[in-house]
Amino acid sequence: MEYRCVQCGFRIKTLFVQYSPGNIRLMKCVNCKAVADEYIECELMIVLIDLILHKPKAYRHVLFNVLNHERTHFQGLLWKSLVGFLVLDTYRSLLVKKPEEEWGTSMSISSIFWIYRKMLMDVFLGNYMFLCSFLFAIRSLLKTSAQFSRDLLLAVLISSYFKILLTAMMVWEFPPAVIYIIDLFVLSSNTVALKVITKSTMNRCIGACFIAHAIKFCITQAFA
Numbered sequence: 001m002e003y004r005c006v007q008c009g010f011r012i013k014t015l016f017v018q019y020s021p022g023n024i025r026l027m028k029c030v031n032c033k034a035v036a037d038e039y040i041e042c043e044l045m046i047v048l049i050d051l052i053l054h055k056p057k058a059y060r061h062v063l064f065n066v067l068n069h070e071r072t073h074f075q076g077l078l079w080k081s082l083v084g085f086l087v088l089d090t091y092r093s094l095l096v097k098k099p100e101e102e103w104g105t106s107m108s109i110s111s112i113f114w115i116y117r118k119m120l121m122d123v124f125l126g127n128y129m130f131l132c133s134f135l136f137a138i139r140s141l142l143k144t145s146a147q148f149s150r151d152l153l154l155a156v157l158i159s160s161y162f163k164i165l166l167t168a169m170m171v172w173e174f175p176p177a178v179i180y181i182i183d184l185f186v187l188s189s190n191t192v193a194l195k196v197i198t199k200s201t202m203n204r205c206i207g208a209c210f211i212a213h214a215i216k217f218c219i220t221q222a223f224a
Contacts, residue, residue: 004064005029005036006057009199012036015065037065051161054188059196063155078150081157088163089127093119093220095169095179126220131156134212141208142198152197159193162186187213 002011010031016024029036039047039061050058067077097119134156135149162185169178187209194205 003037004060005032005034006039006060006065007034007036008032009060009196016040037061039065051189054192056192056196059159059193062158063193063196067154067158074150074154078154078157081154085157085160085163086123086127088160088166090120090123092163092166092179092182093123095166096176122220126216129219130212130216133215134208137208137211138194138198141204142194142200152194155193155197156190159189160186162189183213 002013003015004010005012008029008031010029012027012029014027015037016026018024024040026035026038026040028034039050039058047058047061051062131153135153138152139149162182165182165185166179168174190213191202191205191209194200194209195202198205
């Protein structure tokens with residue numbers, strides 16, 4: 001198992017040496033001579049703030065040095081991330097459709113069933129096309145292997161954490177435009193994660209993410 005330096009992305013065998021419980025020494029990267037991963041000694045809030053600020057080193061810490069510990073449970077982690085992604089996207093679809101549909105006591109059971117069936121179809125079909133087009137785009141533009149694509153898929157799901165902000169709309173009322181602002185943050189976060197994983201150019205990463213998100217948007221609008 002190899003880790004990565006959060007500064008330059010260089011492979012490193014170990015991030016720290018532990019002399020006794022609570023007494024560790026952080027290792028330095030042999031490439032850039034900086035501390036390989038200073039986030040080891042940081043609070044979780046610091047990591048979250050740097051993720052929100054789209055700092056590549058925070059993404060390297062999470063995607064390489066944290067998720068590496070879960071490598072033996074990779075399949076379970078992938079499925080849990082996918083389920084969480086779909087649940088949040090289902091709630092997003094519900095928020096989008098609320099202003100469009102007449103939600104009242106006069107609605108029949110068949111109408112409610114039709115609305116929710118259409119919503120779930122939008123979510124599953126839209127995300128299926130999103131993931132397929134994303135994997136196709138990164139294989140075409142970035143020339144990744146099949147095994148690497150599994151890592152990229154997990155990176156996309158994890159980097160879509162901005163969807164959690166949708167839960168705030170359970171408590172406070174926000175204009176519908178906030179939903180699309182969150183979508184833009186998700187797109188930008190996916191782009192940073194893709195760049196960190198592949199070390200490709202920013203233009204290629206933006207292109208791959210934009211294509212996938214655009215196809216998903218067109219699919220969901222077509223069935224609206």
